[in-house]
Amino acid sequence: MTRPTSISGFPEWQPSQRMVEQDILDRLRSTFELYGFAPLETRAVEPLDQLLRKGETSKEVYVLRRLQAEASSEDDALGLHFDLTVPFARFVLEHAGRLTFPFRRYQIQKVWRGERPQEGRYREFLQADIDIVDRDTLPFHYEVEIPLVIGDALGALPIPPVRIQVNNRKLCEGFYRGLGLEDPEAALRAVDKLDKIGPGGVADLLMTTAGASQAQAKACLALAEISAPDASFADAVAALGVSDPLLDEGLAELVRVVEAAREHTPGLLVADLRIARGLDYYTGTVYETLMLGYEKYGSICSGGRYDNLATAGADRFPGVGISIGVSRMLGLLFGAGALAASRQVPTCVLVAVPNEDSRPECERIAASLRGRGIATEVAPSAQKYGKQIRFAERRGIPYVWFLDAGQVRDIRSGEQVDADATSWTPPADDLRPRILGAS
C-alpha cells in the first residue's frame, strides 16, 4: 500500500502544536465567558440555499452528498458551513422564541472553504467567533464593545501584539454618496485593494468599475489614505469637504469606537478608512486585525456590524460579530517558529523502572502523583537509567523519579532531591507544558 499523504488545505498539527492550540482555545473561551458570551455549537452543515443566501460564490462551498445518492434533487442539498456567522444567523431565526435578547454567544468550530490553499489559508480551519444580536434594533455600543473583547482575548495569548483596524460602512457609503458616486459597492472593492495595487491602480479601478470621474477617484483615495489612532481622523475627513447625513453618522460612530478603545487599551485600535471588507452584508463598523511584525500575512481576525443577515419576514435580528482565524494565526506563527510548546507531551514526571518486578510499586508512585494533579507516566521498560532519562529528555519531560533512591531529578539542571510521592510538587511552571511565544 502506498504511504498516505496530506490533503491540500487540510492541515494536521503535531501533538505538541495541538497542545498549544488547546491552550489558546482555553484562553479564548475564558475571555469570551468573562464578557458573558454563552457557548454555542451548530451543526456542520446547512441547507445550500441558506449558505448561498448572502451572495456567497457557490464554488467555495463544499456540498455534502452520499456515495449512493442519485444525482437528483438539489433542493435539499447540504453544504458545509464556510463561516460561523451565517449558521448563527440561521440559529437565531430558528430559535428566536427560546433566546433572550440581546443574545451574545461565542462559537469555536471548524469551517470549510474550497479555496486554493496557501500559507495561512486552508480549506478546513478553526474559527473562534463572537456575536451579539438583538431583536429589531441593535444598540450601537455593541460595535464599541466587540473590539475591546477581542483586544482582551488576543492580548491574553502568547502571540505578538495586534492592531485592530476599524472603519465604518456608513462613513464610506455616505462619503461616496455625497460625492455623487453611482456604485458605492464597487468603490469599496476598489479601495480595498489599496495595499496591493497602490493609489494609481485604485484610481484606475474606481474610474473603470465604479464609474468615478478623476476628481471623484481622487477624493476616494484621499479618504482611504486617512488613518489615525484617535478621533483626529474626523477632522481629516471634514477637510475633504464632502457632506452627507450618512457620512456624518458613520463619522460619529467611528469616533466613539476609537475613543473607547483608546481608553480601554491604548494602541490597540486605529481608524483606517481604507478597510473595506469584501463581504457585502456589513452595514456599520468593520474590523480587521493584524499581528505586529506579521502584517504581510493579512488579517487574522475580522468582522463587523450586519443588519440584514438574520431576517425572516417581520423578524429582524441585527448583529455585530468578529471571528478569530485560529488556524491561520497558529499556522503563521508555527511556520515562523514563533510559537511552540515547552514539551511534546503533557507528562511532568517519568517514573523510572529499576526492574519489571518493581513496576507495581512504580505505578503506585505514579498514581499518587496523578492524584495530586501531576501528569505522570511510568517508563515503558526497565532499561538502564541513562536510557530512561533519555526517554524523558526526548519528550521534554522535566522530571524523572527514582524509586529505589526515593528521589526525583530535574533532568534539565541535574538537581536531584529526596522526595515523597504523597507530598512532592513541581514548581507551578513545570506542572503543564508552557507555551513559548511572544506574549
Add this chain to the structure above:
RNA sequence: GUGGCUGUAGCUCAGCUGGUAGAGCACCGGGUUGUGGUCCCGGGUGUCGUGGGUUCAAGUCCCAUCAGUCACCCCA
C-alpha cells in the same frame, strides 16, 4: 477555480551536459551490568512526492498527477 515556482534521509541541503545517492545536524548501537546531555568508535536509517513515457541506462529528460508555496480570486 486560473497561472508561476518548488518537491532528494527526521531537518537543512549537495548531486555538473542521463551511468542504479551524499554532507552536516538529528537518530540508533557500543565505549559506560544500569543516572542522560560533553567526548570517542560504529551505523545511512532513502518507494530520489506518485504514476507513466523516452533511453542500453532516469534523482537527472518528457507527460500526467499529488503536495507545498506565490500571484489572481476571495478571505480567517
